[in-house]
Amino acid sequence: MRDFLPADKARRERVLATIRERYRAHGFDEIETPVVEDYARLHAGIGGDNEKLAFNVLKRGLDADALRAAAGSDDATPDTALDVAALSDLGLRYDLTVPLARFYASHRAELPTVFRAIQIAPVWRAERPQKGRYRQFVQCDIDIIGDASARAEAELIVATLDAVDALGLEGATVRINDRRALDWMLDHFGFAEAERPGVLITIDKLDKIGVDGVLAELRDRGATSAAVDALEAFLRRPQTLELRAFGEGSIRTALPDGAPDEIVDHLVALGDAVGVARGIPQPYFTLPIAFDPFLVRGMGYYTGTIFELAHPSVDYSLGGGGRYDGMIGRFLGQDVPAVGFSIGFERIVDLLEGESDAGAPAIVLVHDRDVPVAELAALKAAFVAEGSRVRLEQRTKNLKALLERASADGYNSFATVPAGATRDALEIKPLD
Known part of the structure; x- marks a missing residue:
């Protein structure tokens, strides 16, 4: 958690103002939610590893009896492990997606059928601080709730690229995949359903450890041997790991034969919409999006399209998001389609250290x-x-x-x- 001197604060606010202005130009409306949410909501199993990094808020007025009860013993010592859930009823938000789902469930009757939200606010995680990772940091989210079509993803991607362009970060691209395509591929290769989460964790390391490293790790962890062999044969194809022009032929080439039409059609419609919005004629050879069949994204709540923002100047993502159609139903009792894109503001600011306001008097x-x-x-x-x-x-x-x-x-x-x-x-x- 950091202090900011006036010049740093001014630079951050200029960047935020640009992002906010471009998002609003694309029809998104800003909301605000509390910094705390119910403990049970933050630990409902939808936040992945972020739930382990949540800062929890102790119940007010706890006494010695309550602490002994949380420890499950009358003779508890300072070293006794406590039941955090019994002691906490609130927690600091670790992202803006869970609060948005709760917000929509609470205010649905007051919102349009298709709701386009902006959230720009700090979140907190008990990270090990390092460059680009902080315990308090700002997220810049846009989400569309109520639209299950590829139009929603296209709107998010176009608005995000517009904001990045306005900041002067030329050359940014968005890598796109679909969690349904990943699930279908793992089933096609023969991985058992129970082992797929672990397999995805390893596949997500492909950029870092390469094909040989991924295959070795899968074999070391005892993944289904025949499935690993099938995956190896697919990864060894020359065309598999190429990022190609975004279109039906390229997408089908990057996937095993027989990919479901529903998934491919959704991705093609998304690419067409982004191409038209960016004023780029087919076949979209200069479109700033690319299909990556091995893009994973770690959050367990994604149900469809997923994407990450990349820039050639760095080897890490500058943002990401995806479709999470099942989350709002946890709070509302019925599923509502939803998709969001979050810019990694702290990383963006680090790339804009030369940003100045020299033109203003x-x-x-x-x-x-x-x-x-x-x-x-x-x-x-x-x-x-x-x-x-x-x-x-x-x-x-x-x-x-x-x-x-x-x-x-x-x-x-x-x-x-x-x-x-x-x-x-x-x-x-x-x-x-």
């Missing part, structure tokens, strides 16, 4: 000690009325250091203010 008025307060207030008000950002600074012996600090804080001009000065008489100079 921001002036430092450096005044002598004897300038009357009323004059300073009048001068500041005049510049503010013109649309400038204004800071008053009393002159110091080391004027250079003062101006360097102001420049680091985003100011781009200055003027010295003697007593009796008027707005028109001030000489405004650039801050180099």
